Amino acid sequence: MIQMCYIAFFVQELPNLRQNGTVTLDDDLAALWQDSQTLAPKVAVKAADGLLAINFSMNGVSASQVDAMLAQLDVDRPYLQRADGALIPIDDQLRRVSQALAKLRDQAKFSQGQLQVPAAQALAVRSALGQDAEFDAKFDAIANDLAHPEQFKVFGQRPVNADMRPYQQRGVQWLEMLNSHGFGGILADEMGLGKTLQMISFxxxxQDTTHTSLVVAPASLLYNWKAECEKFAPDLHVVVVDGNKTERKATIAAPADIWITSYNSVRNDIAQYANASLGYLVLDEAQFVKNGASKTNQALRKLHPINTFALSGTPIENRTDEIWAIFALVMPGFCQD
Incomplete structure (x- = not known):
C-alpha cells in the first residue's frame, strides 16, 4: 500500500537521510506528512441536564471531519489520513485516547465529535478516560458525590417521628444525593431494616403542594404504608387509592400529598396518573415489575414523575435482565438495550 511506503519513508528513511546531510522536500511531499503532536487530541467532558457530553477534538480538524478520524482509529493500522490526504502517525497518546473512547463508543455513536451518556455513568466515564480528559466542575461534583455519598450535605430536612439509626440517616442522605443530580435509584436492603421509614423521610x-407523590406497593401493604406515613410524618396528607374504578378516580382527583396504590390498580388507572402532576414515584417490593415486558412495567413507563425510586430486598432473583427492567423505570436510558 502506497500509504505504508510513505510512512516508512517519513518514519525511517527521512530521519536517516537527515543524519547524513541536508534534506529538502518539495512542498507536495512535505504536505503528505503531519506530526501527530500537532493534532493535540483533546477530550472534554461536561455535565448538564442529566447527561454527560463527551467532546473529542483535534487541532486543524473540523467537527464534521472528527467522526471520520475516529472511525479510522478502529482500523488496525499505524496512521490516520486527513481529508486532504496528509498522513498522521498514531503515537502513544493518540492510541491511549482512542482506546479510552472505544469503551464509550460501545454505548453510543459520536456525532461531530460529541457523544452523550447518562450522567449517572460519571464514575465509569472517569475510569475509562482517566487522565486523558478534562472534566468540568459539575462533572467533578457528580463523580465525588457518587463516590462519597456520606459527605453529601442535606439542606432543609424535615423531622420525622422516629429516632433514625445512623445507617437509615445515611440511606436518606444517599437518596437526597441521587435526587440532587436527577438520578433515581434502588434502595435494596434486608426486610425489617427500615426502607419504608427512609423513603417516608425523603x-x-x-412535600410539595403542586405535586402528588405516588407509592405503588403490593395490595397487602397499602394500609401498612398509610399507617407508617401517619406515624412518622403525620403532616403529610396520605390516601390509599382502592375500591372500584369510580371510587379510585374520585380519590385521584382529590388533593393529596401522597397516593398509595397497588400494582394492579396503577396499571388500570395509568391514564389518570399520566395526566396528574406527579411528584415522586416509589415502587415498593420492586421485584413485582422485574419483567420488563409485563403490562405493569410498560404502563409505569408512561408516567413522568420528578424522580423514581425502587425499594426491594431482592432486586435480582434469577437473571440480570430483572434489574434492567427495574432500572428502565427508575433511570430510563441508564442501562443499554
Whole structure:
C-alpha cells in the first residue's frame, strides 16, 4: 500500500537521510506528512441536564471531519489520513485516547465529535478516560458525590417521628444525593431494616403542594404504608387509592400529598396518573415489575414523575435482565438495550 511506503519513508528513511546531510522536500511531499503532536487530541467532558457530553477534538480538524478520524482509529493500522490526504502517525497518546473512547463508543455513536451518556455513568466515564480528559466542575461534583455519598450535605430536612439509626440517616442522605443530580435509584436492603421509614423521610423532605407523590406497593401493604406515613410524618396528607374504578378516580382527583396504590390498580388507572402532576414515584417490593415486558412495567413507563425510586430486598432473583427492567423505570436510558 502506497500509504505504508510513505510512512516508512517519513518514519525511517527521512530521519536517516537527515543524519547524513541536508534534506529538502518539495512542498507536495512535505504536505503528505503531519506530526501527530500537532493534532493535540483533546477530550472534554461536561455535565448538564442529566447527561454527560463527551467532546473529542483535534487541532486543524473540523467537527464534521472528527467522526471520520475516529472511525479510522478502529482500523488496525499505524496512521490516520486527513481529508486532504496528509498522513498522521498514531503515537502513544493518540492510541491511549482512542482506546479510552472505544469503551464509550460501545454505548453510543459520536456525532461531530460529541457523544452523550447518562450522567449517572460519571464514575465509569472517569475510569475509562482517566487522565486523558478534562472534566468540568459539575462533572467533578457528580463523580465525588457518587463516590462519597456520606459527605453529601442535606439542606432543609424535615423531622420525622422516629429516632433514625445512623445507617437509615445515611440511606436518606444517599437518596437526597441521587435526587440532587436527577438520578433515581434502588434502595435494596434486608426486610425489617427500615426502607419504608427512609423513603417516608425523603418524601417528607419534598412535600410539595403542586405535586402528588405516588407509592405503588403490593395490595397487602397499602394500609401498612398509610399507617407508617401517619406515624412518622403525620403532616403529610396520605390516601390509599382502592375500591372500584369510580371510587379510585374520585380519590385521584382529590388533593393529596401522597397516593398509595397497588400494582394492579396503577396499571388500570395509568391514564389518570399520566395526566396528574406527579411528584415522586416509589415502587415498593420492586421485584413485582422485574419483567420488563409485563403490562405493569410498560404502563409505569408512561408516567413522568420528578424522580423514581425502587425499594426491594431482592432486586435480582434469577437473571440480570430483572434489574434492567427495574432500572428502565427508575433511570430510563441508564442501562443499554
Amino acid at each position: 418524601l417528607n423532605n419534598h
